[in-house]
Amino acid sequence: MVDAAIALLSEFPPEQITTRDVADRAGHHHRFVSAWFDGKVGLFQAAFDQLGNEVARSLVFPPTRDGINPEVVRLVHLLNWLVAHGSPSLVGPHSTPLIDRVEQLYIDQLGISVEHARLFAQRIVASAISMVLFAGAIGVQPADLQRHIAFELRLARLFTADQTAPA
Numbered sequence: 001m002v003d004a005a006i007a008l009l010s011e012f013p014p015e016q017i018t019t020r021d022v023a024d025r026a027g028h029h030h031r032f033v034s035a036w037f038d039g040k041v042g043l044f045q046a047a048f049d050q051l052g053n054e055v056a057r058s059l060v061f062p063p064t065r066d067g068i069n070p071e072v073v074r075l076v077h078l079l080n081w082l083v084a085h086g087s088p089s090l091v092g093p094h095s096t097p098l099i100d101r102v103e104q105l106y107i108d109q110l111g112i113s114v115e116h117a118r119l120f121a122q123r124i125v126a127s128a129i130s131m132v133l134f135a136g137a138i139g140v141q142p143a144d145l146q147r148h149i150a151f152e153l154r155l156a157r158l159f160t161a162d163q164t165a166p167a
Contacts, residue, residue, distance in 0.1 A: 014081035056101035
């Protein structure tokens, strides 16, 4: 069912997908969505978790594409839907594979401490979310992401140089 939900999410926004749509695509009765996932929110949370892990595994450093990866866009829209529908798994401590992966890239590639790498990772992920959901409101285009990433990397390199400079 999760794979069916992910496939449908590549074609439609979450609000246009019903549990019947997912069940039909998966070849199951729609009542199994409630039984197995406690409803649409639970099913989409499982899809979000799987997509987040897939996107995290596919990240390269530094990013080489212009614009925002369509998988990231799909993940952000799903995150937005889950937040709007009160997904309980997004409240309090929870898994953050995308931020964890970006954090590890900052550590491995730039030698930034774990504490500061986490902050940089959160900034860059927050920027991507903002660009997907609020591009018009903040005056950016998805193609601007490369410039923003380059800027963030420059800040990280300057930060690293400042941290290692003799006092």
